[in-house]
Amino acid sequence: MASFSLMDTHAGGDVSRIVTGGIKPLPGDTVRAQMEYLRDQADGLRRLLLTEPHGIPEMSVDLLVPACDPQAAAGYIIMEVMGYPIYSGSNTLCTATAVLETGLVEKREGRQSFNLEAPAGLVQVEAQVENNVVTSVTCEGLPSYIDTHRARIEVPGLGEITYSVAYSGGFYALVDASELGFDLVLEEQDRLTACAHAIVDAIQLQHSYSHYLLGDVGPLPFLHFMGPVETVAPGRYRSRSTTYVHPRVICRSTTGTGTSARLALMHLQGDLKPGDSLETVSLRDTRFTGTMLGTHQQGTHQVLENTISGRSHVLNQTTINIDCEDPMIDCSDLLKVIHNAGT
Template identity: 35%
Template sequence: MQLKSYISVVGCHAEGEVGDVIVGGVLDAPRTCKTMYEKLVYFQTQRDDIRQLLLNEPRGRSSMNANLILPPCDPQAEAGFLIMESDEYAPMSGSNAICTATVLLETGMIPMVEPVTTFNLDTAAGLVGITAACENGKCKAVTFDNAASFVFGLDIPIEVPGLGTVRVDVAWGGMMFALVDAASCGLKIDNSHGPKLVEVGERIKRAVQSQYVPIHPENPLIKGVTNFCWTQPSEQIQDKLVAVNTVVVSPGRFDRSPCGTGTCARMAVMHARGELQVQQQFEHRSIIGTKFDCQIRATTKVGEHDAILARITGRAWITSFKQVVLDPTDPFPSGFRVPDQWHVPSDSS
């Protein structure tokens, strides 16, 4: 059989969020791409067939991501990777970084050193430091030191069809996030509120996109909100702050993990409000109860913005080894989407 594509993938999830890792069958971007962001643009504009093949049905589903391991552009990094999501190429993703680091170590692509392995990953959002706790050949936990996170605005009034004025925080955590307290919209982060959280979250996000366009001060090509985070107030439990969130990922589903970049964005908001201090322990929980252990390791500046440097720890597990193929006679080379799973809510209430 002659195949048009033969892609080797290691299945993986981090705290419930699927982040499969492509380990073979895809060539690097051209040498003219000098940064990981330029590689991102190349795959987005020239090789998006890979993302569509892997993530759309019948091979994929709405609640999964794919990570492409590539040679790094930064000489300080051992590997580079690009993050493919259902509707975008994310400059950075925490759960996907944890998946990628785990796969690199447990498959031997990066030598595992016990009890701790350290290395850097090159991403389109900048260099990300990895510290992996390792034991008996297993990567038991991954800590990543993210690039700087910062707030664009707090309590921004956004007019949302069917809801009126909603107060929105906008922050960068490796992706652009709009954050809203669920209670302000009469909702609670709970499975029983799931369909409404998705529908209203998507609606607010599209309203933000039409009314407020943040631009990253160090890369003006990164602009506009692409993710939405529902929050609930934090509470002090013993020696740490604990809070619940859920991120609504287009086209309308929950991030199963606490969302690494969303956590970084929320930590920047909390710090800006005086709710989270440097070195303070913070536990962020997902809608399914999984958690990331977090802290602000330092503060910095990004352009004119006060920023934080977040450190987040989570776990990942390899779930499969698979070869994804494309038969030249397959009628769905780009896959397809059906609205029972690929939900896109209407603008009306």
Template identity: 30%
Template sequence: MQRVQVIDSHTGGEPTRIVVAGGPDLGNGSMADRRTLLREQFDHFRRAVVNEPRGSDVIVGGLLCPPADPTCEVGVIFFNNADVLHMCGHGTIGLMATLAHLGRMQPGEHRIDTSVGVVRATLHDDGQVTVMNVPSYRYQTDVTLQVPGVGAVTGDVAWGGNWFFLVNDHPERLEADNIPRLLEVTHKIRQALEQQGVTGSDGEVIDHIELFGQSPSPTADSRNFVLCPGGAYDRSPCGTGTSAKLACLHADGKLAPGQVWRQESIIGSVFSGT
């Protein structure tokens, strides 16, 4: 029997499960190589950690490992119910909270090694966490899809640590009581991306779909709904998705350097990004 030690947290409603002991040995290669190794040789471990009966579709796991970059304090590989992930914003916040809970992380700035590069995260005295994500950018703009049962949908393709298709112009109502419909629409959009050959750079699959709309809160700039790989929706505003949104706003000249954007999730939690 293999004993695995985990600590669960949630960030804005979205759960993170950090494996603090008992994970597989992924060797001394790059974090990207270790991510591939986890996917190809230890997928049974991923499934056991986050899928039922011990987990659920919404949990994001993080496997702690020694950093490949000697300037980093810790390495992490994120994964969910469907596959390994490139990066996870809410999961990085959960990681920091977990390490602080264990007494392994003190307030201040820390460097975290991920499969897509080094992420800087600051643990504040009050327990809040600020994440400096990997560089984000818009890859394609005004991409129009023909989505069966929905019609024409236009959006942008952007990288925020994961690949996103971001849609601002749509008729859907972004409210919690409309989640079944939002899941249906975003799933059809993701299928259309695959069927019509729309990808990220190097042909990578766009596995996150993000709808945006107005927030009823006067303190938020926007509300979103994010479909994650595996079919679950993000309860948080999505850290990598918010990074992708900021990149698109900046590319459109709608967000100046240093300007704060407050992104609200479908359940009302908020990330502040700049």
């Protein structure tokens, strides 16, 4: 029987399962290449941990791998129900906490910095440790920009909807929650899911999007509902927010990439300048803080540099046993990546 080890964590309520041991070295000389190997030839690990009996689609998985970049302490591959994102803010917060809690990076009192290697590339991380507990993590958000500003589309059952599109690690539709009749409270979750699903389907049918460097990264998968912005102090803002992840999942956190997308829109509209921050508040009142660092020009796009801050909590550490005679488990792809899978 094969087995491997996990550390379950959550950031803002979104559970990230960190695979900490028991996986064979993967082919590829970058973490991005190793991710592509899993995606194209060995998807069984993702399916195993995000479906019954071992998991549910609302979770994410982060596989720790040795870093290929010598500047990084570790690499990680992100797996979600829709596939293999090249970056995720909440998953990075959780992975950073896990490498400290497992000792892969030595945990020291006070503030410390290190790098991780995501499929998107090198990510700078800063962690705060108090009384041997990781109390906060700040990580780089991906450079973010607005592709489409305040377009309109007819959505069956909803009528004409105004939306913007941002890239922040994936393409996001950004919509004003109040224009759609939402206050962004937990009781609205089912209606928010149905509304977002209809909007994303309508946009996917009519539009495709291409990143200025990455090219085609697939159909637009995400939608971020934006609540009203409240000024907390000069340069500090707060807004209720929630993120929909196609298909039919509302994240428990506001998500790091959703927060980065919102920063890009606020800056485009003249509401944010370097050094300003936005605290996004989820349906469950969990919070991430995005901070604008600056901008640079890429062709026709003004690209926003940013960080995401939050906290990840460790839920448990477990060993998963894989019985290939279990009819609920498909071992065909797992044999390629798990040690002793054939015994």
